Amino acid sequence: xxxxxxxxxxxxxxxxxxxxxxxxxxxxxxxxxxxxxxxxxxxxxxxxxxxxxxxxxxxxxxxxxxxxxxxxxxxxxxxxxxxxxxxxxxxxxxxxxxxxxxxxxxxxxxxxxxxxxxxxxxxxxxxx
Numbered sequence: 001x002x003x004x005x006x007x008x009x010x011x012x013x014x015x016x017x018x019x020x021x022x023x024x025x026x027x028x029x030x031x032x033x034x035x036x037x038x039x040x041x042x043x044x045x046x047x048x049x050x051x052x053x054x055x056x057x058x059x060x061x062x063x064x065x066x067x068x069x070x071x072x073x074x075x076x077x078x079x080x081x082x083x084x085x086x087x088x089x090x091x092x093x094x095x096x097x098x099x100x101x102x103x104x105x106x107x108x109x110x111x112x113x114x115x116x117x118x119x120x121x122x123x124x125x126x127x128x
Contacts, residue, residue: 015060020045020053022090023078029087032078049069062086 016022020042027033027041034065054077057063064085068074079087097104 015062016086018053020049021057024050024053024057025062025083025086025090027082028077028079031068032076035075035077038077057083 016025023042023045024038027038029116033041035050035054038054039045039047042050045053054063054065058065061080064078064080066076066078
């Protein structure tokens with residue numbers, strides 16, 4: 001039996017598949033940030049989710065955490081050398097998404113329209 005981690009592309013996608021992870025990497029590409037800076041920059045993420053995502057990125061070797069022995073303690077996050085290698089890859093993905101955004105949206109709208117038409121055409125036996 002094969003595991004998704006046996007395939008490098010599947011392992012990588014699994015590693016960054018959460019939307020917050022990609023956004024964290026994109027925010028950190030410009031340099032080191034403190035936790036609350038990231039929290040503010042990533043509108044909509046909860047403190048709990050951000051903590052969890054940062055821990056996973058750290059465990060995967062993409063993000064490093066530096067704790068300063070101050071009162072209160074200061075914690076900073078930055079991309080590791082490995083994490084920095086993802087930045088151009090995500091940049092290419094962003095370019096592709098921008099170049100094909102209208103096609104993707106048109107396809108999605110057409111699919112939703114087709115689904116709505118199918119629902120109107122087929123009577124629901126439960127409503128009889």
